Amino acid sequence: MVQRYQSPVRVYKYPFELVMAAYEKRFPTCPQIPVFLGSEVLRESRSPDGAVHVVERSCRLRVDAPRLLRKIAGVEHVVFVQTNILNWKERTLLIEAHNETFANRVVVNEHCSYTVHPENEDWTCFEQSASLDIRSFFGFENALEKIAMKQYTANVKRGKEVIEHYLNE
Numbered sequence: 001m002v003q004r005y006q007s008p009v010r011v012y013k014y015p016f017e018l019v020m021a022a023y024e025k026r027f028p029t030c031p032q033i034p035v036f037l038g039s040e041v042l043r044e045s046r047s048p049d050g051a052v053h054v055v056e057r058s059c060r061l062r063v064d065a066p067r068l069l070r071k072i073a074g075v076e077h078v079v080f081v082q083t084n085i086l087n088w089k090e091r092t093l094l095i096e097a098h099n100e101t102f103a104n105r106v107v108v109n110e111h112c113s114y115t116v117h118p119e120n121e122d123w124t125c126f127e128q129s130a131s132l133d134i135r136s137f138f139g140f141e142n143a144l145e146k147i148a149m150k151q152y153t154a155n156v157k158r159g160k161e162v163i164e165h166y167l168n169e
Contacts, residue, residue, distance in 0.1 A: 002131055002132065002133045003131065003133075004129070004130070005131075005132075005156075006128075006129045007127060007129070010160060012125075012126065012163065012164075013122075014122070014124060015121075015123075015124065016115075016124045018167065019124040019126075019163065019167065020093060022163050022169075023114070023163060023166075025166045026166075028040065030162060032158070032162045032165060033155070033159065033162055035061050035151070036059070036061060036062075037061060037062055038059075039057045039058065040058045041055060042081070044056070051087060051089045052087050052088070052089075053086040054083070054084065054086075055083070055086075056082070056083045057084075058081055059080045059081075059082055060077045060079055061077060061080065062076065062077050063078055077101075078099060078100075078101035078102070079099070079100045079101045080098065080099050080101075081098055082095060082096070082097040091116045092113065092115050092116075093112075093113065093114040094111075094113050095111070095113070096110070097110040104135075105134065105135055106132070106133070106134050106135070106148075107131075107132070108131070108132050109130065109131050110128070110129070111128070111130070113127050126163075130152060132145065132148055
């Protein structure tokens, strides 16, 4: 069964450029997010005028699941590929992420966007949605769905706190 998550729109009362500077501080590692073990740039490009910056990263996340489940799955961390498309002219950041670990059994897709607030140019909006589809996982599908969604929502909250931390810094 596909599980879906849709965040409410989060408004940062800061300009887009400042929010982007705070967002970038999360890479390649972020001590404030303990499950985020690090990232590596796979591909990077810029448009000739420098307005569009595309970065594809491989991100490692620690699996926060019961030890028995980690042992059965044979993993301590999972790998996600994240593609960021930052458009400085339009003042948007679009983020797409999907899992590589167990991709034939578990499909995770995440879509995020940072955009300028429609009513105040000095504010930035953040929206996030994700889907989780567990096809076959050694009979642990229901348990894994619950663990994954619990961990995901906790990480969403922590990610927002980290942006606020860097904005205040």
